[in-house]
Amino acid sequence: MARTPPEEVAPLWHRASEAAITFRRDVAGRSAAPQHGYAASLQRFSSPLPEEGADASDVLDELVRLADTGLMTSTGPRFFGWVIGGSHPAGVAADWLTSAWGQNAGNHEASPAASAAETVAARWLLELLDLPRGSSVGFVTGATMANFTALAAARGAVLREAGWDVEADGLFGAPPITVVVGAEAHTTVHAALQLLGLGRERVVRLPVDDQGRIVVAGALATIDELSGPAIVVLQAGQVNTGAFDDFAALVPAARARGAWVHIDGAFGLWARVSPRSAVPARGAEGADSWAVDGHKWLQTPYDSGFVIVRDAAAHRNAMTIAASYLPASGEGDRDPTHYVPELSRRARGFAAWAMIRTLGRDGIRELVERHCTCARLIAERLEAEPGIAVVNDVVLNQVLIRFAVDLDGAAGDALTHATIGRIRADGVCFTGGASWRGREVMRLSVAGYETDEQEASRSAEAIVTAYRAVRQDQARGS
Numbered sequence: 001m002a003r004t005p006p007e008e009v010a011p012l013w014h015r016a017s018e019a020a021i022t023f024r025r026d027v028a029g030r031s032a033a034p035q036h037g038y039a040a041s042l043q044r045f046s047s048p049l050p051e052e053g054a055d056a057s058d059v060l061d062e063l064v065r066l067a068d069t070g071l072m073t074s075t076g077p078r079f080f081g082w083v084i085g086g087s088h089p090a091g092v093a094a095d096w097l098t099s100a101w102g103q104n105a106g107n108h109e110a111s112p113a114a115s116a117a118e119t120v121a122a123r124w125l126l127e128l129l130d131l132p133r134g135s136s137v138g139f140v141t142g143a144t145m146a147n148f149t150a151l152a153a154a155r156g157a158v159l160r161e162a163g164w165d166v167e168a169d170g171l172f173g174a175p176p177i178t179v180v181v182g183a184e185a186h187t188t189v190h191a192a193l194q195l196l197g198l199g200r201e202r203v204v205r206l207p208v209d210d211q212g213r214i215v216v217a218g219a220l221a222t223i224d225e226l227s228g229p230a231i232v233v234l235q236a237g238q239v240n241t242g243a244f245d246d247f248a249a250l251v252p253a254a255r256a257r258g259a260w261v262h263i264d265g266a267f268g269l270w271a272r273v274s275p276r277s278a279v280p281a282r283g284a285e286g287a288d289s290w291a292v293d294g295h296k297w298l299q300t301p302y303d304s305g306f307v308i309v310r311d312a313a314a315h316r317n318a319m320t321i322a323a324s325y326l327p328a329s330g331e332g333d334r335d336p337t338h339y340v341p342e343l344s345r346r347a348r349g350f351a352a353w354a355m356i357r358t359l360g361r362d363g364i365r366e367l368v369e370r371h372c373t374c375a376r377l378i379a380e381r382l383e384a385e386p387g388i389a390v391v392n393d394v395v396l397n398q399v400l401i402r403f404a405v406d407l408d409g410a411a412g413d414a415l416t417h418a419t420i421g422r423i424r425a426d427g428v429c430f431t432g433g434a435s436w437r438g439r440e441v442m443r444l445s446v447a448g449y450e451t452d453e454q455e456a457s458r459s460a461e462a463i464v465t466a467y468r469a470v471r472q473d474q475a476r477g478s
């Protein structure tokens with residue numbers, strides 16, 4: 001059978017959409033943590049390599065059955081793990097079409113529509129985030145690759161300034177680059193440096209305060225001493241606390257020393273869409289490049305991130321792939337591949353376009369404001385409970401919680417762990433854990449479009465209930 005007969009496609013795709021609709025309809029009623037972890041899920045999926053094919057509808061049913069017990073409720077209203085958006089139905093619908101259309105977004109000839117949707121979504125993004133309108137935008141898998149791509153552009157530009165063509169000649173023999181990062185930079189910044197030959201550990205780490213913000217006075221002294229090729233990486237939205245570096249102070253100082261300033265704003269840059277949260281993100285527009293996610297606050301399905309670069313030529317120099325069989329882009333043509341590492345890829349612009357079109361500037365602003373309100377509401381409720389402390393300043397959508405603050409450090413660590421476990425077992429909401437400044441904490445990130453004040457309150461009560469139960473068990477010595 002060379003192909004799926006056309007008369008089988010419609011029932012197959014209807015079945016897929018029915019399974020999707022059922023899952024979304026019921027997700028709020030599920031236990032927030034998956035029924036099965038990885039080991040049990042692997043056992044369900046494990047089977048020998050199929051020698052013969054099977055009916056596509058049967059395969060789909062099998063997939064739904066096998067996956068079901070191991071699916072996370074990240075699209076549900078009470079999911080607060082990591083920083084994970086909710087894959088909004090409008091974005092999912094556009095994403096289905098993206099797959100069905102089967103467009104290769106590599107260049108404007110292979111898919112004029114995909115290239116055009118990206119061009120327009122890129123313009124909208126620059127307006128929404130209020131970044132320099134002439135910047136180039138690449139549609140990547142997420143903030144990890146956005147950091148990578150931006151730092152590749154930075155590497156090329158600062159070395160070109162020093163008379164070295166890194167894209168052609170590589171790093172061996174190149175003038176050294178000083179890379180300056182905050183001590184609480186996201187791990188993917190280090191991953192990007194590792195991939196770029198700049199070294200994960202070969203960085204100058206700037207001291208940070210208790211919110212993970214770079215301490216300005218010391219940083220300015222370090223920045224003032226920069227000479228030669230330099231890259232300074234700042235952060236909008238620390239992944240635990242949601243804190244912002246002081247862009248107004250640091251960005252101009254670093255640029256005055258000739259450094260390239262990159263801002264990792266995976267979720268935090270979206271604070272710029274609301275006057276209520278934009279204040280700490282002021283000055284970010286002065287940087288040279290930015291990383292921001294679509295699949296976090298914009299609620300696009302995975303995978304979706306944006307790399308934005310002020311110097312479009314530096315961006316293209318770092319990413320261009322040329323070959324005789326690929327079209328040369330003419331005046332006004334935008335080839336998506338010039339701004340991302342890959343050649344063939346998914347037409348990510350369709351879902352980004354659809355989400356911005358569906359929510360509009362107002363809808364995105366409402367979403368950010370609602371999530372920030374929910375975060376504060378949860379923090380206030382938890383702080384009212386004896387023994388629970390909110391560890392961070394809740395400036396955005398992130399809340400860090402410490403349990404059993406009346407006990408010593410190790411006992412507090414143990415009860416914080418136990419409480420997170422209890423919350424997951426109770427299944428009302430899902431929260432994460434982290435270590436913050438040497439202590440175990442629970443972290444909550446409000447980032448799903450389904451979460452509102454009511455769901456936030458219900459979750460806060462569930463957390464208090466779980467904590468009380470853990471304390472009771474502890475008092476009984478179990």
Ligand SMILES: *Cc1c(COP(=O)(O)O)cnc(C)c1O
Pocket residue numbers: 083141142143144145186188237238239264265266267293305
């Ligand atoms: C999530 C996040 C990243 C990584 O983004 P991915 O989309 O997971 O690749 C980088 N930096 C920060 C601050 C983040 O929150």
